[in-house]
Amino acid sequence: MPSKTNDPKRKTWLETPAQTDFPIQNIPFGVFLTRDDIITIGTRIGDFAIDLGALHQLGYFEGIPLTDDIFLQDTLNDFIADGRKTWRAVRNRISEIFEQSNADLRDNPDHRDTVIFALNEVEMQLPVQIGDYTDFYSSKEHATNVGAMFRDPENALMPNWLHMPVAYHGRSSSIIPSGIPVHRPQGQKLPNGATEPIFGPSRQLDFELEMAFITTDANELGQPIPADQAEEYIFGLVLFNDWSARDIQRWEYAPLGPFLGKNFASSVSPWIVTLDALEPFRTASPKPEKELLPYLEYTGKKTFDINLEVSIKPENKTETVVSKSNFKHLYWNMSQQLAHHTINGCPVNSGDMMGSGTISGPTPKSYGSMLELSWKGSKPVKLKEGGDRKFIEDKDTVIVRGHCEKTGAARIGFGEVSTKILPVFKPKKK
16 A cells, blocks of 8 residues: 555645645546647646646656556546556656655746646546446445335335345446536436326436446456455546436336436546545445355455535525435445456456446435435425425536545545536527
């Protein structure tokens, strides 16, 4: 574990806010467009974006075996494919370059001007080209709530749920970075009491509070990944808002599961936070309630204490925090998810994204969706400046934030993923 990089006493010569999500102990990775319209791979410290392509060209990564163009690309896929040894070496070097006492870049104004950007000078991009996207359903509280609403409350969980991490394969083409608005989806719906469907806009548009992990090239066709080795193939985590059109989904999901109710958009935060940065916040997963099959067993602490919250901000109004949850509530952890995903030999590639599923906690205020917070619309959620919400309305902006914080460790955060909902798409008249 790269302890020097995580040392809470470590300081940087860059001026950073006291409660920043991105101290020198974080060093996440992302992709951005610079003020010169150059796309590059970078990192972030405080409110500064760091151009790793420029740093590499100026010789600051000397001694680390990197190709000349590794950071001059529009995705992180090739860098992620280099493996954990390379990620750690680069992260440690960045930490050294920006450490308070290191004068190499600090005292070279020409290099600083080339490498360092204010956040308002860059435009964040999707950090990886996502070849495949899988969405798990790993919160027991969420699965129980949904089962209680739509099935028998006494048998809310499906028979398989406590035996394996349930998931479905989603569509990657509509995964977008924070800041990109989403049009309200439309499709078939079955009104209450009706026997025939109607077509129209979703009236039950919902957020889903999730996180997602990004993988590297992990295995060959036919080769499972053991649970205790899974973290070797996980690059890092992002915040994930997996939008859901509940009314469309409810009509279509049987017999094959989610389709139009889910594939219209998913929003991600632009900075990938590495597992190494999260190491100080490692914690235990919930204890299994059923005996696990051997391939799902693991040793040690395999999840992280990450505080999560969701706000709704109507247009021109103050935002209201509607949910506060935590990543550690997930019944099935990432190692189990990846082990299950590959137990049949399914290959996993660099840049693949695995959503956690909605992260709901044990209390009503920690539920991770409007479906639960408003309990199918029967208990509208009050907003700060008046009014309420059963589901998300046009011109609402939904903001997801996440961070880790505890005594004896530097705060590590993910920033936010912010998305505004627009009305149904209408083609421009010619």
